[in-house]
Amino acid sequence: MKNIKLLIEYDGSRYKGWQRLKDSDMTIQGKIESVLTELFSRPIEIIGSGRTDAGVHARGQVANFTVKTEKSLLEIHKYLNHYLPQDIVVKEVSEAPERFHSQYNVKKKKYVYCIWNHWIPSAFNRKYSYNVPEHLNIELMEEAANLLIGTHDFIGFSSVKKSNKSTVRTIEEISFIKEDKVLKIVFVGDGFLHNMVRIIVGTLLEIGLKEKKVSYINEIFESKTRSIAGKTAPAQGLFLEEVTY
Known part of the structure; x- marks a missing residue:
């Protein structure tokens, strides 16, 4: 099982914020999870460092998720940026320690x-x-x-x-x-x-x-x-x- 860390930037103008919503697919978390779910052919949930509200932007949002995969970090990175909307960009993809948590480990x-x-x-x-x-x-x-x-x-x-x-x-x-x-x-x-x-x-x-x-x-x-x-x-x-x- 790998713990994958993402560094993300986004233009929040047309989104309803970071957090996934049941009644809308226009969230940053929802868009990224949707692409990752397609990539790994199984439901993927990501953990963000925190929520940003509707209309707020990010140059350095951090998120992580765990997955069992043989895909390389480069494959994951290229796939994300190919299929995500142009106003959401993954700047870095890296493997984090097993216990790394994007929200709880923030200093x-x-x-x-x-x-x-x-x-x-x-x-x-x-x-x-x-x-x-x-x-x-x-x-x-x-x-x-x-x-x-x-x-x-x-x-x-x-x-x-x-x-x-x-x-x-x-x-x-x-x-x-x-x-x-x-x-x-x-x-x-x-x-x-x-x-x-x-x-x-x-x-x-x-x-x-x-x-x-x-x-x-x-x-x-x-x-x-x-x-x-x-x-x-x-x-x-x-x-x-x-x-x-």
């Missing part, structure tokens, strides 16, 4: 959120960034982001409903990169709750637009209430950049 993840910050929108970047036409005060956004660094209960910055699972996470880095009209916000942490990155981005944007003060971050932490935080930034600006094991 940290890196996400990048892209903002098109100009009053003239982009015809070409509209599917891969969020257009914010107003001027943003990046210094205020950086000051607010510093309050998010470290280990905190991020339930107020998530769409998670009350459960027994911990909502404490550690963010190692939030950095801002301005490239001409594009502002990239980079997030590195041990894990992120449902919609956490997009809600943090929406909150930071309100501070950058001077609609809220930097202290707004502490108010959200204290309240532990989703409704206090900013709007959820649109999905098309978010990329799962890298998963570290």
Whole structure:
């Protein structure tokens, strides 16, 4: 039995997210499993490092599956990229240790959120960034982001409903990169709750637009209430950049 690891990139624009759905075949996981099932002539289920929502993209999603086969890694790799839709690409195929698990072995993840910050929108970047036409005060956004660094209960910055699972996470880095009209916000942490990155981005944007003060971050932490935080930034600006094991 082989444990096969995949490194995947995808344009999530037309998909309903990563996770397989019973009522739709338009998911990333579903498309990959369908091709693998054809290749091995038996049902194949893959495990992803985590879910991405509808419209979210990935440059470095990781998944694994186990299969008994004599097919080479190159055969598997070529077959996948030949039969998958062009907006889903397998970048690497490798054999992982028997106990490797794409989800449970994750040490940290890196996400990048892209903002098109100009009053003239982009015809070409509209599917891969969020257009914010107003001027943003990046210094205020950086000051607010510093309050998010470290280990905190991020339930107020998530769409998670009350459960027994911990909502404490550690963010190692939030950095801002301005490239001409594009502002990239980079997030590195041990894990992120449902919609956490997009809600943090929406909150930071309100501070950058001077609609809220930097202290707004502490108010959200204290309240532990989703409704206090900013709007959820649109999905098309978010990329799962890298998963570290």
